[in-house]
Amino acid sequence: MKDKSMLMIPGPTPVPESVLRALGTHPIGHRSGEFSQIFARVTQGLKWLHQTKNDVLILASSGTGAMEAGMINFLSPGDRVLVGSNGKFGERWAEVALAYGLDVQEVKSPWGTALNPDDFKAALEADTAKTIKAVVITHSETSTGVLNDLEAINAQVKAHGALIIVDAVTSLGAVSVPVDAWGLDVVGSGSQKGYMMPPGLGFVSVSAQAWEAYKTAKLPKFYLDLGKYRKDAGKNTTPFTPPVNLFFALDAALEMMQAEGLDNIFARHARLTQATRAAIKALNLALYAPDDAASPAITAVAPAGIDAEKIRSIMKKRFDIALAGGQDHLKGQVFRIGHLGFVCDRDILAAIAGLEASLRE
Numbered sequence: 001m002k003d004k005s006m007l008m009i010p011g012p013t014p015v016p017e018s019v020l021r022a023l024g025t026h027p028i029g030h031r032s033g034e035f036s037q038i039f040a041r042v043t044q045g046l047k048w049l050h051q052t053k054n055d056v057l058i059l060a061s062s063g064t065g066a067m068e069a070g071m072i073n074f075l076s077p078g079d080r081v082l083v084g085s086n087g088k089f090g091e092r093w094a095e096v097a098l099a100y101g102l103d104v105q106e107v108k109s110p111w112g113t114a115l116n117p118d119d120f121k122a123a124l125e126a127d128t129a130k131t132i133k134a135v136v137i138t139h140s141e142t143s144t145g146v147l148n149d150l151e152a153i154n155a156q157v158k159a160h161g162a163l164i165i166v167d168a169v170t171s172l173g174a175v176s177v178p179v180d181a182w183g184l185d186v187v188g189s190g191s192q193k194g195y196m197m198p199p200g201l202g203f204v205s206v207s208a209q210a211w212e213a214y215k216t217a218k219l220p221k222f223y224l225d226l227g228k229y230r231k232d233a234g235k236n237t238t239p240f241t242p243p244v245n246l247f248f249a250l251d252a253a254l255e256m257m258q259a260e261g262l263d264n265i266f267a268r269h270a271r272l273t274q275a276t277r278a279a280i281k282a283l284n285l286a287l288y289a290p291d292d293a294a295s296p297a298i299t300a301v302a303p304a305g306i307d308a309e310k311i312r313s314i315m316k317k318r319f320d321i322a323l324a325g326g327q328d329h330l331k332g333q334v335f336r337i338g339h340l341g342f343v344c345d346r347d348i349l350a351a352i353a354g355l356e357a358s359l360r361e
């Protein structure tokens with residue numbers, strides 16, 4: 001018998017039955033009253049998840065689309081931006097900024113280590129003329145399993161006055177991202193991660209300070225013009241035809257998340273992370289990220305002397321458990337275990353048992 005695959009990758013993540021059922025219904029018109037009711041409900045749910053009163057806008061995009069929108073709506077050609085880079089996704093935001101003609105300064109740390117808030121302090125304090133307009137940070141760096149210290153870096157950004165633009169793609173819904181308490185200006189995320197949904201929706205929260213910057217921002221935009229989304233959100237709809245079934249799914253997923261409660265969601269992810277890391281240590285394998293900067297979404301394992309791709313392939317063939325591989329230069333050197341979204345203790349137990357057996361092959 002072919003059982004369902006176990007998806008232990010950091011997105012797309014497993015999807016609960018209630019969310020699957022919500023997907024499998026007839027579409028409705030996005031200008032209907034019925035859609036508006038769903039739109040209003042999910043917008044409230046998103047604000048709850050982001051712990052904010054800011055606008056949280058919904059795009060038909062992946063996480064990259066949400067981040068691209070989060071960058072281009074608030075900046076003008078030639079603007080200086082600082083981009084934190086300690087993995088694949090930090091590098092991507094520097095690429096996006098360059099593609100739009102921004103003046104990019106990367107603040108780097110080696111892959112597998114956390115960004116150093118003091119490096120941001122130094123770069124921002126040196127900018128006495130206040131030419132740096134925004135700082136872009138990846139909160140949970142999925143390529144390495146490192147959680148960057150967003151709170152400490154953000155404190156430096158606030159002291160300077162630049163906008164902070166956060167990639168919370170694998171942190172939102174796994175660890176607290178208190179948008180209002182920390183004053184996070186722009187936060188991007190995607191549905192196939194902590195939201196327990198299939199891919200297809202991108203989310204961007206936008207602060208009042210960011211909307212001020214929007215007024216004078218001159219980078220080109222059309223489909224990703226967040227002003228359009230904000231205007232139509234006021235009428236509980238979207239500027240372009242939305243993937244309405246994904247809105248049904250979002251409604252179901254947010255209902256489940258609200259029933260679990262934010263603290264319980266974060267505690268579950270912390271527990272799954274600790275359990276995974278303890279098991280990896282017990283198997284005498286090396287963890288790629290340090291304990292004090294462990295991502296709540298993903299654990300990267302560096303099985304020195306063993307081909308990480310071979311382990312992944314055995315796990316898939318023997319147990320139908322999908323793990324993620326290493327990205328870029330880490331291919332073959334690390335495998336990554338996702339523990340994000342609709343994942344429970346039993347999933348981790350199964351993945352670890354499968355891993356233990358695979359190592360013996």
Ligand code: PLP
Nearest residue numbers: 062063064089140142169170190
């Ligand atoms: N940022 C992070 C931290 C991610 O993990 C990912 C995807 O894995 C992305 C951005 C890109 O998201 P997407 O593939 O949905 O565009």
